[in-house]
Amino acid sequence: MNVNIRNIKEEDAGAFLELCLRLDRETEFMLLEPGERMITPEEQRQKITALLAADDSMIFVAEMDGQLVGYLGAYGSSYRRNRHSAYLVLGILQTFSGKGVGTALFTELHRWAEARNLHRLELTVMAHNAAAIALYKKTGFEIEGFKKDLIRLGDKFIDELYMAKLLA
Structure with a gap:
């Protein structure tokens, strides 16, 4: 499976929104329910523009044959006391689950995080989402609590569950 992992671009706004809407419909593991995501493509573009202007956050997209099939968002903090950490959100279309897309997204995330001297990556996951937990x-993530x-x-x-990974 040939997947391209790259940073999101402003021109991905429509495709990224469609990916998120599809994830909302096809899996119960995302936070938003179908119909709950109320954002226009232009608003999505503005959010991507703001994210790209910040050095502490990034969305990595997984693209196959010109289609976005997954993403991994890393959202940092502008506060000095926790600027060394980023909160993560992962979404992969079910058709592409278990095919290395998640591993490829995390590989790119780790390169990005190390270049920014991040120390902590953290996320939450529903306790019954065995595939994501695996x-x-x-x-390298460990369960810290729930x-x-x-x-x-x-x-x-x-x-x-709360999970985290400490980097060097």
Whole structure:
């Protein structure tokens, strides 16, 4: 599988929004439910423009045959006390799950994080998302804790795990 990992560009706004909307529809593992993401392509472009202007955040996209199939967002902090860390959000279309896309995205993320002297990468994941947890552990993340019943899926409450990786 030939996947191209690259930094997001402003002109990706429409395709990136469509990717996010599709992820909202096809998986329960993303935070937003179908129909809850209320943003226009122009607003998405503005968010990407602002993100690219900051040195502490980036969205890496996975592209195959001209189509965005996944992304990994790294969102830093502008506060001095935690500027060394970034919060991560991963989304991969189900068709491409388990095919190395996530590993490729994390490889690019680690290069970016090391170039910025980041020390901590952190994320949250629903406790029943075994595939994501396996990917995160494979790439060096450890479980630090959890929040009980944080996510509501239909009539069920789901725990959310906190995971982090410390860099050199």
